[in-house]
Amino acid sequence: MRKLKYFREKKKLTQKELAEMLGLATITIRSIENGDRNPSIDTAKRISIFFDVGMDELFPDIFLLSDGTKSIKNKTYISQ
Known part of the structure; x- marks a missing residue:
């Protein structure tokens, strides 16, 4: 998830600081x-709300949020 690292470093945050801000370990x-x-x-x-970026942009290999579909680990599901 190199994009998460990119956005975290862009805000000059350590992993610990980001985790604390998000209430995560x-x-x-x-x-x-x-x-x-x-x-x-x-x-x-x-995380996407914190960085004001879509989940599909932050985690493109997990989420594909377009046309009512969501892709997780190479499986596509139709949103209802």
């Missing part, structure tokens, strides 16, 4: 940035 931010885990929808939403 530092290991959560580190794991997401390293690609060891995907964020939950709630966590992705919190």
Whole structure:
């Protein structure tokens, strides 16, 4: 999740600072940035709101939010 790291560093925040601001554990931010885990929808939403960026822009390999579809790990689901 290199985009998360990009936006975090752009705001000159450490992983710990970002985690504290979002009410998350530092290991959560580190794991997401390293690609060891995907964020939950709630966590992705919190991060995208914080950076004022869409989830699909922050996590393009997880979320594809267009035309009423959402793609998670190469599986596409139709939103209803």
